[in-house]
Amino acid sequence: MRSYHLIAPAKINLLLEIVGDRPDGFHELVMVMQSVDLADELELKPLGGDRISLHCTHPQVPLDESNLAYRAAKLMQDCFPGRGGVDITIQKKIPIGAGLAGGSADGAAVLVGLDLMWNLGLTQDELCALAAKLGSDMPFCISGGTALALGRGEELSPLPDLDRLYAVLAKYQSLSVSTPWAYQTYRHEFGATYANTPAAQQERRRTGPSVGLLGAIAHRDPASIGRSLHNDLEKVVLGHHPQVGLLREKLAIQSPLGAMMSGSGPTVFALAATREEAQRIATQIQIELPDPDLEVWVTKFIGRGIHLAESEP
Numbered sequence: 001m002r003s004y005h006l007i008a009p010a011k012i013n014l015l016l017e018i019v020g021d022r023p024d025g026f027h028e029l030v031m032v033m034q035s036v037d038l039a040d041e042l043e044l045k046p047l048g049g050d051r052i053s054l055h056c057t058h059p060q061v062p063l064d065e066s067n068l069a070y071r072a073a074k075l076m077q078d079c080f081p082g083r084g085g086v087d088i089t090i091q092k093k094i095p096i097g098a099g100l101a102g103g104s105a106d107g108a109a110v111l112v113g114l115d116l117m118w119n120l121g122l123t124q125d126e127l128c129a130l131a132a133k134l135g136s137d138m139p140f141c142i143s144g145g146t147a148l149a150l151g152r153g154e155e156l157s158p159l160p161d162l163d164r165l166y167a168v169l170a171k172y173q174s175l176s177v178s179t180p181w182a183y184q185t186y187r188h189e190f191g192a193t194y195a196n197t198p199a200a201q202q203e204r205r206r207t208g209p210s211v212g213l214l215g216a217i218a219h220r221d222p223a224s225i226g227r228s229l230h231n232d233l234e235k236v237v238l239g240h241h242p243q244v245g246l247l248r249e250k251l252a253i254q255s256p257l258g259a260m261m262s263g264s265g266p267t268v269f270a271l272a273a274t275r276e277e278a279q280r281i282a283t284q285i286q287i288e289l290p291d292p293d294l295e296v297w298v299t300k301f302i303g304r305g306i307h308l309a310e311s312e313p
Contacts, residue, residue: 001046001084001117001118002046002117003043003044003045003046003117004043004044004113004116004117004308005041005042005043005044005308005309006041006042006043006044006109006112006113006306006307006308006309007039007040007041007109007306007307007308007309008039008040008041008042008094008102008105008106008108008109008141008306009035009036009037009038009039009105009141009144009302009304009305009306010035010036010038010039010040010094010100010101010102010105010299011033011034011035011036011100011101011105011137011140011141011144012033012034012036012100012167012169012262012263012267012269013031013032013033013034013231013262013263014032014033014034014213014225014229014260015030015031015032015209015210015213015228015229015230015231016029016030016031016230016231016232016233016263017029017030017031017204017208017209017210017230017232018183018186018190018194018232018233019194019195019201019204019205019208020194020195020196020200020201020204021187021191021194021196022151022152024152026136026152027152027183027187028150028151028152028195028201029149029150029151029152029153030148030149030150030205030208030210031148031149031150031153032146032147032148032149032159032210032213032214032217033137033140033146033147033149033153034145034146034162034167034301035144035145035146035301035302035303035304035305036167036169036299036300036301036302037299037300037301037302038093038094038100038169038297038299039093039094039105040090040091040092040093040094040102040105040106040109041090041091041093041309042069042088042089042090042091042106042109042110042113043088043089043091044086044087044088044110044113044114044117045086045087045089046084046085046086046087046117047084047085047086047087048084048085049084049085050077050084050085051085051086051087052070052073052074052077052085052086052088053085053086053087053088054067054069054070054088054090055087055088055089055090056089056090056091056092057090057091057092058090058092058096060096061090061092061096067103067106068103068104068106068107068134068135068138069088069090069103069106069107069109069110070088071107071134072106072107072108072110072111072114072131072134073086073088073110073114075111075130075133075134076110076111076114076115076118076130079130080118080120083114083118084118086110086113086114086117088110090106095171095173095267095295097176097177097266098171098176098266098267099177099179099262099263099264099265099266099267100169100262100263100267101137101140101141101263103135104134104135104137104138104141105141105305105306107131107134107135107138107141108127108131108138108139108141108142108305108306109141109306111127111130111131111138111142111306112127112142112306115127116308124142124143127142128142128143128154128156132154136152136153136154137153139153139154139156140153140156140305141305141306142305142306143156143158143305144302144303144304144305144306145158145159145161145302145303145304145305146158146159146160146161146162146217146301146303147159148210148214150205159214159217159218160217160218160220161301161303162217162220162225162301163300163301163302163303164222164273164301165222165225165257165271165272165273165300165301166271166272166273166274166275166277166278166298166299166300166301167269167270167271167272167278167298167299167300167301168251168256168269168270168272168278168281168282168285168296168297168298168299169262169267169268169269169296169297169299170247170251170267170268170269170270170282170285170294170295170296170297171266171267171268171294171295172243172244172247172266172291172293172294172295173293173294173295174293175241175243175244175266175293176266177237177241177244177264177265177266178264179263179264182233182236182237182264182265183233183264185236185240186232186233186235186236189235189236190232190235209228209230210230212224212227212228213225213228213229213230215228216228222257222271222273223257225257225258225271226256226257226258226271227257227258228258229258229259229260229271230260231260231261231262231263233261233263233264233265234248234260234261237261237264237265237266238261241265241266243266244261244265244266244268246289247268247285247289247294248260248261248268250285250288250289251268251269251270251281251285252270254270254280254281254284254285256270256271256272256277256281257270257271257272257273258270258271259271275298275300278298278299279298282296282297282298
């Protein structure tokens with residue numbers, strides 16, 4: 001068995017609408033997800049026995065069963081016993097606790113890598129079904145690109161690629177936002193507005209903010225895409241975390257196509273039509289907010305999820 005070097009892209013949410021409650025206790029969501037070229041890199045090497053050995057360049061990343069990469073390897077061993085162990089090294093480039101699905105991307109890469117290493121021949125649908133057992137974001141991380149996500153986020157429909165757009169990502173390194181807290185707070189404050197019957201949820205999806213964004217994506221209209229960004233969780237996160245609100249405000253006044261918080265935060269992004277414009281926005285935001293704790297990245301939209309490093313076939 002050979003080793004594999006995989007690229008695990010981050011994702012941002014162009015839209016996050018909370019429709020209502022689900023019978024399983026989660027929220028019924030409508031999301032539009034997008035892969036960007038900010039990515040972790042993973043090296044998978046075969047090990048004897050059934051050992052799972054995990055290493056990471058970032059000291060705050062756990063190296064035990066709480067890590068989604070470890071859990072993905074264990075799931076594959078449980079589903080396909082007797083195939084051996086694996087040594088996993090994660091080169092962490094996606095910031096942790098940023099709402100960019102870094103942990104999910106790493107787990108997805110392990111699923112893809114072990115499918116290759118063990119010559120299982122799984123289809124993308126089969127890999128996504130395994131990924132859904134570990135987390136709602138993970139199926140998207142496998143397929144990547146631009147996609148509409150329904151349910152908890154695991155019901156995916158591909159959308160036209162937007163691989164000519166750029167995003168400036170900005171995050172305070174020391175700041176994190178609990179995703180469960182964000183959703184629970186939203187339920188507490190806005191639960192009375194939820195659509196909680198199948199018919200009401202279908203109507204909400206048919207008439208909600210996703211309609212404008214999906215139309216803009218279908219026409220590949222960058223200006224309309226920027227105007228159609230929507231995130232319900234901004235209603236609770238921005239008020240409780242003023243730094244995130246200020247960062248969003250500072251990005252918005254740089255005249256991007258659009259600016260918004262991604263997911264439950266705390267990462268905020270601004271869209272641009274060219275790399276030069278994205279770089280201008282990134283430079284200006286660092287001048288406006290000269291804080292060493294503020295991290296800024298210029299990224300490009302990409303049309304794929306987990307993939308082999310370019311040096312590999």
